Amino acid sequence: MQNLLLANEAVARGAYEAGVKVISSYPGTPSTEITESAAKYSDMYVEWAPNEKVALETAIGASFAGVRAMSCMKHVGLNVAADPLFTVAYSGVNAGLVIVVADDPGMHSSQNEQDSRYYALSAHVPMLEPSDSQEAKDYIRKAYVISENYDTPVIVRLTTRIAHSRSYVELEDRIELETKIFKKDVSKYVMMPAMARGRHIKVEERENKLQADISNYNLNKIIMRDKKVGIVCAGNVYQYCKEATNASLFKLGMVYPIDVDAIKRFSQEVEELLVIEELEPFIENKLKAHGVKCRGKDVFGIQGEFSVAYIREKLYGEKSPKPERSIPVRPPVMCPGCPHRSVLYALKRLKLTVNGDIGCYTLGASEPISAVDACVCMGASIGMSHGFDKANPENSKKTISVIGDSTFVHSGITGLINAVYNKGCSTIMILDNSITGMTGHQDNPTTGKTILGEETHQLDLKTLCEACGASSVRIVDAYNIEEVKKVVKEELERPSVSVIIAKRPCALLLKKHSPPQKILEEKCRNCGMCLTIGCPALEKRNSGVAINRELCVGCKVCNQMCNFGAIVQGDANE
Amino acid sequence: MSNNSYKTNILIVGVGGQGSLLASKILGSIAKIIGYDCKLSEVHGMSQRGGSVVTHVRIDGEVVSPIITPGEADYIIAFEMLEAYRWSYYLKKDGIMIVNKQKILPMPVIMGKEKYPEDILNDLKANNINICEVDGLQLAHKAGGSKTVNVVLIGVFCALNNIPFVVAEEALCQSVKEKFIAMNKKALMLGYESACKSK
Numbered sequence: 029m030q031n032l033l034l035a036n037e038a039v040a041r042g043a044y045e046a047g048v049k050v051i052s053s054y055p056g057t058p059s060t061e062i063t064e065s066a067a068k069y070s071d072m073y074v075e076w077a078p079n080e081k082v083a084l085e086t087a088i089g090a091s092f093a094g095v096r097a098m099s100c101m102k103h104v105g106l107n108v109a110a111d112p113l114f115t116v117a118y119s120g121v122n123a124g125l126v127i128v129v130a131d132d133p134g135m136h137s138s139q140n141e142q143d144s145r146y147y148a149l150s151a152h153v154p155m156l157e158p159s160d161s162q163e164a165k166d167y168i169r170k171a172y173v174i175s176e177n178y179d180t181p182v183i184v185r186l187t188t189r190i191a192h193s194r195s196y197v198e199l200e201d202r203i204e205l206e207t208k209i210f211k212k213d214v215s216k217y218v219m220m221p222a223m224a225r226g227r228h229i230k231v232e233e234r235e236n237k238l239q240a241d242i243s244n245y246n247l248n249k250i251i252m253r254d255k256k257v258g259i260v261c262a263g264n265v266y267q268y269c270k271e272a273t274n275a276s277l278f279k280l281g282m283v284y285p286i287d288v289d290a291i292k293r294f295s296q297e298v299e300e301l302l303v304i305e306e307l308e309p310f311i312e313n314k315l316k317a318h319g320v321k322c323r324g325k326d327v328f329g330i331q332g333e334f335s336v337a338y339i340r341e342k343l344y345g346e347k348s349p350k351p352e353r354s355i356p357v358r359p360p361v362m363c364p365g366c367p368h369r370s371v372l373y374a375l376k377r378l379k380l381t382v383n384g385d386i387g388c389y390t391l392g393a394s395e396p397i398s399a400v401d402a403c404v405c406m407g408a409s410i411g412m413s414h415g416f417d418k419a420n421p422e423n424s425k426k427t428i429s430v431i432g433d434s435t436f437v438h439s440g441i442t443g444l445i446n447a448v449y450n451k452g453c454s455t456i457m458i459l460d461n462s463i464t465g466m467t468g469h470q471d472n473p474t475t476g477k478t479i480l481g482e483e484t485h486q487l488d489l490k491t492l493c494e495a496c497g498a499s500s501v502r503i504v505d506a507y508n509i510e511e512v513k514k515v516v517k518e519e520l521e522r523p524s525v526s527v528i529i530a531k532r533p534c535a536l537l538l539k540k541h542s543p544p545q546k547i548l549e550e551k552c553r554n555c556g557m558c559l560t561i562g563c564p565a566l567e568k569r570n571s572g573v574a575i576n577r578e579l580c581v582g583c584k585v586c587n588q589m590c591n592f593g594a595i596v597q598g599d600a601n602e
Numbered sequence: 603m604s605n606n607s608y609k610t611n612i613l614i615v616g617v618g619g620q621g622s623l624l625a626s627k628i629l630g631s632i633a634k635i636i637g638y639d640c641k642l643s644e645v646h647g648m649s650q651r652g653g654s655v656v657t658h659v660r661i662d663g664e665v666v667s668p669i670i671t672p673g674e675a676d677y678i679i680a681f682e683m684l685e686a687y688r689w690s691y692y693l694k695k696d697g698i699m700i701v702n703k704q705k706i707l708p709m710p711v712i713m714g715k716e717k718y719p720e721d722i723l724n725d726l727k728a729n730n731i732n733i734c735e736v737d738g739l740q741l742a743h744k745a746g747g748s749k750t751v752n753v754v755l756i757g758v759f760c761a762l763n764n765i766p767f768v769v770a771e772e773a774l775c776q777s778v779k780e781k782f783i784a785m786n787k788k789a790l791m792l793g794y795e796s797a798c799k800s801k
């Protein structure tokens with residue numbers, strides 16, 4: 029049967045068919061739907077871990093214990109999981125272990141554009157890259173075979189355009205595998221210097237062997253067409269090259285190790301060799317190092333996404349239509365009723381330096397709230413405020429961290445422990461909307477539910493922060509601007525580490541809304557104060573302001589903004 | 603579109619949260635029912651928070667890239683007028699643009715830093731673009747909920763593209779949860795009928 033699946037769903041299906049028993053992941057666009065979709069197969073145990081490192085370690089444990097295992101994450105997630113990755117590359121596996129990593133060229137939803145292929149190179153782990161959903165499923169199955177044949181973890185790399193595209197997939201049955209026995213073997217499973225030296229030799233051996241065997245796995249494909257130009261490509265770029273040109277194509281399914289000899293032979297069949305790849309010159313540099321004459325980044329550049337139109341323009345100078353008019357941009361915004369808005373607004377009014385973090389609240393860096401002053405990576409806000417504090421203790425009276433519930437559990441806790449341990453006096457605000465919002469609402473340890481929606485222990489943030497040694501942990505209503513301001517001011521004065529938890533559920537998850545608010549025209553002075561809160565449901569009209577009833581969820585934050593009492597509770601059936 | 607072929611490039615544009623994912627899913631189901639190859643490119647993640655969202659749907663005997671090249675879209679289904687304006691350069695000559703006459707103001711406009719262009723539809727028409735205007739919100743309310751605007755617009759598209767109603771209906775049933783089927787069927791029907799009338 030054929031199904032129209034996202035490549036992410038096809039990866040989950042591939043894992044199911046390959047007999048995978050354990051999947052542990054942390055959400056991150058564009059990888060999230062793999063694990064969400066995998067959770068629907070009752071033959072696999074699937075979980076959200078608190079971060080990518082724990083997720084990969086769980087998968088490693090399951091592999092050592094003898095069942096096929098998988099861990100999925102976005103590109104920056106692999107940075108967090110890099111520590112176990114580099115060493116499990118030495119240990120190898122018992123049952124197959126596959127790591128799926130999704131890169132985001134063009135940064136649709138990411139803070140950087142890093143190229144994960146370099147992880148394969150530097151950890152010496154094979155990497156496969158599919159070009160559509162069918163291949164995504166097939167490659168996952170092959171990845172498990174390679175993992176077990178060569179005693180190595182295998183990375184499968186996706187990019188946004190693959191992960192979030194749908195195409196037909198032929199479904200097959202699941203293979204059921206016996207659990208392998210975990211045999212005590214200190215030289216393989218305990219990586220201390222003496223053993224690791226031995227394993228490093230094995231890593232090199234297995235890589236050489238795989239390099240020689242690549243063609244056995246039918247992952248690379250040659251399509252001979254016009255022989256003037258031959259193009260080496262992989263993944264989504266292969267689809268673009270196939271459509272944009274009539275050139276002969278060498279499509280890599282295995283992007284590490286690269287079958288240089290096969291590409292050399294291909295290059296002899298064509299007049300000119302081109303490498304077309306998004307992001308870094310990963311394939312190109314390898315070929316050049318082996319003396320293969322080719323062109324690549326001198327034509328195509330390293331930034332952003334490619335497309336059929338882009339390739340035609342670069343190769344043939346063909347222009348496709350471009351936007352003609354200048355049209356107001358539509359940046360992503362915090363939703364109407366988002367509990368982050370009022371908190372960030374309060375922080376802005378207090379003129380604080382706000383070390384932000386990664387989540388929906390990062391949108392508070394945009395106008396008109398413009399409250400967030402810095403944002404690096406998940407969990408960084410807490411360490412950064414501690415750094416501000418240590419750079420000059422005066423800073424801590426006007427600096428605050430904001431971090432979401434999921435991000436705090438991901439990698440904020442250690443930052444808090446550090447600030448307390450080292451006698452800091454920073455103030456940390458946890459924006460607890462009881463969900464992992466930005467990535468599309470995944471449960472996490474603070475929600476008290478598993479990925480299947482089953483009840484589980486609910487991590488209590490207040491108790492946790494107190495146990496870490498925060499001298500004060502207070503809870504505020506995120507919608508109440510004055511309360512937030514008052515409590516923040518008090519806590520900034522405290523000469524020790526304090527935590528403020530602002531609570532309100534994500535507005536997209538509210539089952540019931542209060543009726544939309546309305547504006548009493550006779551009272552409105554058209555001062556525009558309410559617009560400074562940046563709610564998409566408030567619209568500036570020529571005469572005054574209007575509330576968009578389709579968008580308003582009745583959070584009443586704008587009511588607090590009006591000095592003239594012009595914004596009031598509306599009627600449900602107006 | 604020629605009569606004997608369903609080869610179609612459809613760009614769905616709108617504002618994050620307006621339900622473009624369901625719309626593209628229904629189109630995918632239609633392709634499957636009529637036995638065509640199909641690729642979709644969706645938007646998940648940050649832009650779904652009120653940003654400008656573009657979904658590509660390609661239906662053909664064989665589809666290679668999931669992404670439509672500017673100037674090659676047969677249809678643009680626009681959930682919002684400013685987004686129709688923004689993405690109109692994707693439409694091919696003689697293509698058709700289905701526009702929901704709804705305005706959602708982007709933040710720079712809300713703040714008064716920029717103006718929401720007036721007369722978008724007339725300007726597009728002046729540029730020889732075939733426009734099919736739809737009061738999606740009104741039809742959606744009639745169907746029982748403003749959330750069904752996406753399905754209303756799919757109804758309009760199916761009528762214009764000569765896709766039999768029963769096929770659209772079957773695709774819809776494959777794509778929405780049981781408890782929402784009745785309301786969405788009504789929305790599909792209202793969209794379909796409104797386009798048949800204006801044809």
Ligand SMILES: Cc1ncc(C[n+]2csc(CCOP(=O)(O)OP(=O)(O)O)c2C)c(N)n1
Binds near residue numbers: 057389432433463465
């Ligand atoms: C290392 C890493 N993993 C995953 C992500 C993807 N990501 C971006 S925001 C986010 C979750 C934010 O959740 P939370 O902190 O609860 O804030 P909310 O969006 O709910 O406001 C995730 C997982 C990332 N950017 N970096």
